[in-house]
Amino acid sequence: MRHSYERSKFYRSMFRQQNLTPDDIRGVEDIRKLPLTSPSDLSSDPYSFLCVPFEEVGAIYTTAGTTGKPKKVFFTKDEIDKSIELGSTLMRAGGLGHGFGPGRAVQIMFAYGRPSWGAGYITQRMIEEAGGLPIPASNSLSPAEQLELMEEFRPIAIVGTASYVYRVTEELSQSVELSELGVRTIALGAETWPERVRQYLEEKWDARVMDQYGLTEATFAVASECSMQDGLHLNEIDLYVEMVDPDTGEPVSPGEEGEVVFTTLSRKAMPLIRYRTGDVAAMIPGECECGSPTRRISRIRGRTDDMFTIGTGENMYPSFFDGALLGIRGVVDYQIVLTGEGMRDEITVRVEAENPSEELRQKIIESVLGVRSIKHDFEVTRAIARVEVEFVEKGWISENSGEDVKRRRIVDLRGRYPA
Amino acid sequence: MRHSYERSKFYRSMFRQQNLTPDDIRGVEDIRKLPLTSPSDLSSDPYSFLCVPFEEVGAIYTTAGTTGKPKKVFFTKDEIDKSIELGSTLMRAGGLGHGFGPGRAVQIMFAYGRPSWGAGYITQRMIEEAGGLPIPASNSLSPAEQLELMEEFRPIAIVGTASYVYRVTEELSQSVELSELGVRTIALGAETWPERVRQYLEEKWDARVMDQYGLTEATFAVASECSMQDGLHLNEIDLYVEMVDPDTGEPVSPGEEGEVVFTTLSRKAMPLIRYRTGDVAAMIPGECECGSPTRRISRIRGRTDDMFTIGTGENMYPSFFDGALLGIRGVVDYQIVLTGEGMRDEITVRVEAENPSEELRQKIIESVLGVRSIKHDFEVTRAIARVEVEFVEKGWISENSGEDVKRRRIVDLRGRYPA
Numbered sequence: 001m002r003h004s005y006e007r008s009k010f011y012r013s014m015f016r017q018q019n020l021t022p023d024d025i026r027g028v029e030d031i032r033k034l035p036l037t038s039p040s041d042l043s044s045d046p047y048s049f050l051c052v053p054f055e056e057v058g059a060i061y062t063t064a065g066t067t068g069k070p071k072k073v074f075f076t077k078d079e080i081d082k083s084i085e086l087g088s089t090l091m092r093a094g095g096l097g098h099g100f101g102p103g104r105a106v107q108i109m110f111a112y113g114r115p116s117w118g119a120g121y122i123t124q125r126m127i128e129e130a131g132g133l134p135i136p137a138s139n140s141l142s143p144a145e146q147l148e149l150m151e152e153f154r155p156i157a158i159v160g161t162a163s164y165v166y167r168v169t170e171e172l173s174q175s176v177e178l179s180e181l182g183v184r185t186i187a188l189g190a191e192t193w194p195e196r197v198r199q200y201l202e203e204k205w206d207a208r209v210m211d212q213y214g215l216t217e218a219t220f221a222v223a224s225e226c227s228m229q230d231g232l233h234l235n236e237i238d239l240y241v242e243m244v245d246p247d248t249g250e251p252v253s254p255g256e257e258g259e260v261v262f263t264t265l266s267r268k269a270m271p272l273i274r275y276r277t278g279d280v281a282a283m284i285p286g287e288c289e290c291g292s293p294t295r296r297i298s299r300i301r302g303r304t305d306d307m308f309t310i311g312t313g314e315n316m317y318p319s320f321f322d323g324a325l326l327g328i329r330g331v332v333d334y335q336i337v338l339t340g341e342g343m344r345d346e347i348t349v350r351v352e353a354e355n356p357s358e359e360l361r362q363k364i365i366e367s368v369l370g371v372r373s374i375k376h377d378f379e380v381t382r383a384i385a386r387v388e389v390e391f392v393e394k395g396w397i398s399e400n401s402g403e404d405v406k407r408r409r410i411v412d413l414r415g416r417y418p419a
Numbered sequence: 420m421r422h423s424y425e426r427s428k429f430y431r432s433m434f435r436q437q438n439l440t441p442d443d444i445r446g447v448e449d450i451r452k453l454p455l456t457s458p459s460d461l462s463s464d465p466y467s468f469l470c471v472p473f474e475e476v477g478a479i480y481t482t483a484g485t486t487g488k489p490k491k492v493f494f495t496k497d498e499i500d501k502s503i504e505l506g507s508t509l510m511r512a513g514g515l516g517h518g519f520g521p522g523r524a525v526q527i528m529f530a531y532g533r534p535s536w537g538a539g540y541i542t543q544r545m546i547e548e549a550g551g552l553p554i555p556a557s558n559s560l561s562p563a564e565q566l567e568l569m570e571e572f573r574p575i576a577i578v579g580t581a582s583y584v585y586r587v588t589e590e591l592s593q594s595v596e597l598s599e600l601g602v603r604t605i606a607l608g609a610e611t612w613p614e615r616v617r618q619y620l621e622e623k624w625d626a627r628v629m630d631q632y633g634l635t636e637a638t639f640a641v642a643s644e645c646s647m648q649d650g651l652h653l654n655e656i657d658l659y660v661e662m663v664d665p666d667t668g669e670p671v672s673p674g675e676e677g678e679v680v681f682t683t684l685s686r687k688a689m690p691l692i693r694y695r696t697g698d699v700a701a702m703i704p705g706e707c708e709c710g711s712p713t714r715r716i717s718r719i720r721g722r723t724d725d726m727f728t729i730g731t732g733e734n735m736y737p738s739f740f741d742g743a744l745l746g747i748r749g750v751v752d753y754q755i756v757l758t759g760e761g762m763r764d765e766i767t768v769r770v771e772a773e774n775p776s777e778e779l780r781q782k783i784i785e786s787v788l789g790v791r792s793i794k795h796d797f798e799v800t801r802a803i804a805r806v807e808v809e810f811v812e813k814g815w816i817s818e819n820s821g822e823d824v825k826r827r828r829i830v831d832l833r834g835r836y837p838a
Binding site: 059077080104112123125131133136153 | 473476477479496499523537539540543546547550552553554555572
């Protein structure tokens with residue numbers, strides 16, 4: 001705190017605006033006296049966050065810029081070395097544990113170079129450091145070329161983004177028995193992905209699919225699933241993580257969804273205080289069966305900027321209906337179309353189904369009405385006027401809405417939700 | 420030697436074919452008892468070169484495959500760490516010395532990912548290790564984007580391939596005063612390039628242009644220019660380098676051109692014995708004025724597979740005429756066209772000139788006749804029947820022959836030189 005206050009132009013002015021000095025922040029609880037820091041603060045003037053002379057900056061990584069323009073994050077050489085050490089230890093100890101060992105190949109399907117400086121490079125270094133053999137395939141190969149590498153090096157693990165790994169799997173599984181290739185772990189990061197992707201990949205590869213949550217701003221690793229696959233363990237060595245209400249900034253209770261906000265604990269070059277990630281998750285109460293005492297968060301539900309409301313206004317995210325709808329046998333894909341005027345919403349569920357039937361239609365409607373708050377708004381407040389099902393051809397949804405998660409899941413025609 | 424003999428299938432059978440055992444190789448001189456190893460040996464079965472269990476392989480790099488299919492080179496983790504340490508020491512001590520220091524940015528314009536796994540990654544690690552600040556721009560940005568990065572980070576050095584750096588320079592220099600950007604060193608590697616590129620770049624950037632010679636097979640760094648810019652100092656810590664006649668395999672004298680052949684001195688995973696690089700250079704006699712006692716080689720003249728003969732048959736390389744022709748004021752670019760039948764060659768020099776004139780034509784003919792052996796074959800043996808000049812429009816040569824050095828420099832219509 002003192003370091004940030006004394007060295008960073010941005011944080012000095014933040015403390016002053018609040019009439020605070022570092023002496024006012026004595027413990028973790030006091031941190032709430034400080035306001036949140038937003039990604040736009042960082043992208044508009046990264047140099048105002050810099051707390052060491054520029055001569056001491058040893059690495060600059062840029063974010064892929066999922067939303068908005070790419071942000072720059074500065075590190076000292078020491079910080080990079082330490083984060084690689086830590087990352088490789090987590091890899092060995094955590095979900096990727098059984099995928100590592102001397103000479104065990106790990107195929108990297110992250111991008112190298114633009115748009116994100118860092119993901120490929122850092123992953124490669126962590127795997128090397130953990131004693132694995134990195135195969136830097138990147139995401140610029142064809143699925144057939146990925147297969148060629150797999151057949152030669154027999155990787156025990158794959159790391160990459162869900163969308164790319166999914167594409168490779170979809171194409172290769174037409175002609176190859178992927179489960180025979182020996183891949184035992186697939187670690188997916190850098191994107192959110194629906195739970196059905198896990199089921200699909202686990203089945204095709206006969207491997208465990210592990211979720212990783214990381215951000216360049218947080219030195220990449222924020223949280224990773226353990227072998228229990230029951231929430232992601234936070235990297236509490238480097239980060240203090242809070243869950244806050246994205247509107248008020250107030251803390252939410254354990255189990256309740258909020259925005260992930262973190263404070264770096266030992267960063268010299270560019271400490272971040274109460275940094276808003278824009279990602280929505282819940283803190284999971286209780287200890288994990290794996291025995292690790294570190295706190296866990298749920299998988300990322302979505303992004304605050306993808307948030308929308310239905311009926312009387314509970315916050316929802318594009319993947320909100322995944323559990324209700326993708327759990328129904330025969331439902332291949334779905335899309336929620338919102339229409340209606342004023343406060344009376346109408347919900348149409350577009351469904352790609354194996355065998356459309358009246359029975360399936362009823363099941364889908366029941367399931368949607370089972371979603372918390374929707375039943376109440378439908379039966380009690382009447383803020384939801386109608387729930388309907390429209391069957392569409394297979395492939396229709398992705399063809400008509402592209403790969404963007406939000407556009408794919410939610411088509412809001414109510415005129416109060418920006419497209 | 421013993422390690423290679425005992426562990427590598429390839430070398431064991433090589434020793435046996437020669438009726439040799441490791442005991443027969445007692446000193447550096449004895450190495451000539453062994454035959455040369457060719458790149459095709461390596462690409463056809465890289466695993467027969469492997470001298471450690473595959474579990475100990477920590478990194479695999481592939482060559483860009485300038486000629487032929489990509490080759491795989493295996494390293495232990497230890498070897499990579501050591502080569503990065505050595506490389507960064509050489510960077511600090513050698514030609515890039517004055518370009519480094521804490522926080523000094525170095526813009527990397529090598530490719531990341533395919534076709535060569537390694538160049539970008541290894542360069543980035545060496546720069547980090549040397550205390551520099553790597554800017555991993557890669558060669559996939561537009562010249563304008565490269566400029567944007569330079570304006571922000573003010574790199575003191577650029578590393579990249581000559582062809583890409585040249586393109587960036589050519590485009591940016593139309594509108595930008597490059598010498599004001601503060602770049603002081605440009606290190607060019609991974610390709611051969613004509614001396615006039617050095618003059619051009621040094622003038623535009625007001626920087627020193629240093630030649631680097633490296634190969635993936637040799638752990639990247641084979642030789643680098645020192646600040647004297649008078650030959651490249653060999654990395655004799657890792658490699659024993661010989662110059663041999665590419666046809667007979669016999670050693671050539673210092674000062675004479677031959678094929679660069681190296682033997683690794685301490686590699687465990689994949690030692691190479693008398694490995695043919697296909698690159699042609701000469702050992703430079705005498706010590707360098709910089710004071711370093713390490714031996715020097717000339718810049719790479721070309722590749723053995725680019726070799727051709729004129730007249731009675733002296734070996735020549737595509738860049739052979741650079742000195743004679745690009746030294747003439749007003750000559751912008753040139754191309755040698757060879758015609759003729761049997762042993763009577765005719766040489767036409769296509770020239771892009773600032774101001775074509777009869778006087779310039781005479782100068783060019785004189786200069787070509789000044790090239791060693793051509794005058795003799797023209798006047799004495801008559802193996803060269805004619806030397807002519809044809810002026811062409813500016814840009815004509817690259818438009819009609821692409822960027823391939825060989826096709827650009829030599830158009831052989833004699834029917835005894837494969838196109």
